[in-house]
Amino acid sequence: MAVRVQSEDFDAGREIAAMRAGNAQVGAVAAFVGVVREMNDGSAVADMELEHYPGMTEKAIAKIIDQAKSRWNIFDVMVVHRVGRLKPTDQIVLVVVSSAHRGDAFEACEFVMDYLKTRAPFWKKEQTPQGARWVESRASDDVAAGRWNVKA
Amino acid sequence: MAVRVQSEDFDAGREIAAMRAGNAQVGAVAAFVGVVREMNDGSAVADMELEHYPGMTEKAIAKIIDQAKSRWNIFDVMVVHRVGRLKPTDQIVLVVVSSAHRGDAFEACEFVMDYLKTRAPFWKKEQTPQGARWVESRASDDVAAGRWNVKA
Amino acid sequence: MLPVAHNIQMVTLIYFARLRESLGTGSEQVALPAGVRDLDGLRAMLMARGGAWASELAGTKPVRAAVNQDMAQGDTRIGDGDEIAFFPPVTGG
Amino acid sequence: MLPVAHNIQMVTLIYFARLRESLGTGSEQVALPAGVRDLDGLRAMLMARGGAWASELAGTKPVRAAVNQDMAQGDTRIGDGDEIAFFPPVTGG
Numbered sequence: 001m002a003v004r005v006q007s008e009d010f011d012a013g014r015e016i017a018a019m020r021a022g023n024a025q026v027g028a029v030a031a032f033v034g035v036v037r038e039m040n041d042g043s044a045v046a047d048m049e050l051e052h053y054p055g056m057t058e059k060a061i062a063k064i065i066d067q068a069k070s071r072w073n074i075f076d077v078m079v080v081h082r083v084g085r086l087k088p089t090d091q092i093v094l095v096v097v098s099s100a101h102r103g104d105a106f107e108a109c110e111f112v113m114d115y116l117k118t119r120a121p122f123w124k125k126e127q128t129p130q131g132a133r134w135v136e137s138r139a140s141d142d143v144a145a146g147r148w149n150v151k152a
Numbered sequence: 153m154a155v156r157v158q159s160e161d162f163d164a165g166r167e168i169a170a171m172r173a174g175n176a177q178v179g180a181v182a183a184f185v186g187v188v189r190e191m192n193d194g195s196a197v198a199d200m201e202l203e204h205y206p207g208m209t210e211k212a213i214a215k216i217i218d219q220a221k222s223r224w225n226i227f228d229v230m231v232v233h234r235v236g237r238l239k240p241t242d243q244i245v246l247v248v249v250s251s252a253h254r255g256d257a258f259e260a261c262e263f264v265m266d267y268l269k270t271r272a273p274f275w276k277k278e279q280t281p282q283g284a285r286w287v288e289s290r291a292s293d294d295v296a297a298g299r300w301n302v303k304a
Numbered sequence: 305m306l307p308v309a310h311n312i313q314m315v316t317l318i319y320f321a322r323l324r325e326s327l328g329t330g331s332e333q334v335a336l337p338a339g340v341r342d343l344d345g346l347r348a349m350l351m352a353r354g355g356a357w358a359s360e361l362a363g364t365k366p367v368r369a370a371v372n373q374d375m376a377q378g379d380t381r382i383g384d385g386d387e388i389a390f391f392p393p394v395t396g397g
Numbered sequence: 398m399l400p401v402a403h404n405i406q407m408v409t410l411i412y413f414a415r416l417r418e419s420l421g422t423g424s425e426q427v428a429l430p431a432g433v434r435d436l437d438g439l440r441a442m443l444m445a446r447g448g449a450w451a452s453e454l455a456g457t458k459p460v461r462a463a464v465n466q467d468m469a470q471g472d473t474r475i476g477d478g479d480e481i482a483f484f485p486p487v488t489g490g
Binding site for chain 1: 163169176185265296
């Protein structure tokens with residue numbers, strides 16, 4: 001398991017390669033990259049600032065990974081989440097899951113993303129032509145996380 | 153849409169970056185890498201030969217991508233599938249899907265993989281200590297593909 | 305009046321993977337007899353060759369087929385110029 | 398006999414995102430009054446400050462809390478030395 005919270009960009013290809021290296025039983029790697037969009041909720045986004053809760057962030061993500069490992073037959077999970085100033089087309093988050101078979105890899109990867117969205121202490125503030133605004137959480141994210149039937 | 157059938161290895165990171173480039177509305181990229189496992193169905197695999205049906209392969213994959221595009225709100229799909237001689241830890245297949253939101257990207261990516269497994273004309277022959285053997289299709293793959301309710 | 309040659313329907317048959325090895329051939333050109341106009345008819349015609357043809361195409365081991373590079377069923381029509389492939393269930397990905 | 402100072406329960410409060418800006422502070426140390434032993438009690442104590450404290454913590458806008466870096470509920474117990482954070486629903490990923 002690896003969790004990194006950083007302002008620097010990441011190389012998804014390198015992280016995927018690292019998850020395969022050294023384990024010849026890996027048959028499947030599922031990966032997700034979240035990207036800053038130019039338009040969000042109808043407004044043009046010039047850039048954004050990602051704030052987080054140092055200490056709790058890593059702990060919350062580690063807990064999500066532990067849950068994924070207890071629910072699915074997976075080898076490893078790695079999460080990189082950026083903080084600080086980001087602009088459209090920048091990468092925000094990477095989740096990579098390795099497994100013997102694809103079903104487990106896909107589900108665990110989506111589970112980790114859904115829980116990151118509702119459990120990991122990050123907050124986005126967008127700069128738009130109408131001024132700065134804190135992004136509001138989406139009900140659809142709670143729904144997405146809720147379908148996994150995990151207790152809070 | 154891009155479909156490549158090739159004997160050369162691929163760079164998942166470069167393909168993921170290409171799917172993000174030039175579209176500032178991409179908010180989510182889901183990717184899957186299939187890898188040759190050292191053990192399969194209880195036998196050690198020394199290497200394998202991937203045979204395909206040139207012409208039909210590209211056509212079958214393009215059709216799967218078209219179906220994914222008609223079912224989910226996605227921007228683009230790219231598939232790279234290797235053929236020829238491969239050994240454990242080698243990459244076999246890459247599927248990358250870009251979308252505005254993660255739910256569509258994840259589902260379309262898994263759909264394309266499930267359909268590749270049951271509809272795209274590739275056949276694996278493994279070399280094991282017990283001799284060469286054609287890999288048999290798995291009932292679980294038909295089940296995985298069947299859950300998407302697509303007509304053949 | 306049409307020339308007689310016009311009625312000869314030639315098709316290309318292709319075999320993959322286990323079938324290619326068992327049948328000992330990767331492809332062939334065959335003329336369809338007058339009564340053979342769908343995949344089931346073609347399969348019966350090939351099984352009549354006996355030996356590996358009979359055992360591989362009997363359906364005891366699963367066989368799939370494509371006509372002109374599209375997955376096809378037993379009642380799929382076939383005719384002059386078609387490319388018809390027989391193969392085991394696919395195992396890529 | 399224990400020194401009186403032993404009964405003073407000091408906690409660290411941290412505020413994030415919209416709350417940090419509205420409240421005009423990122424963190425503070427406070428002493429918990431004798432009757433305040435859970436998150437709901439602490440929230441009531443902070444709302445009594447009025448102004449942004451009352452409006453931000455009333456629950457009309459959603460607020461979440463963590464105790465010692467674990468997500469917590471209104472009835473989560475708090476005590477000496479705890480780190481308690483208030484923040485809006487998270488929006489990372």
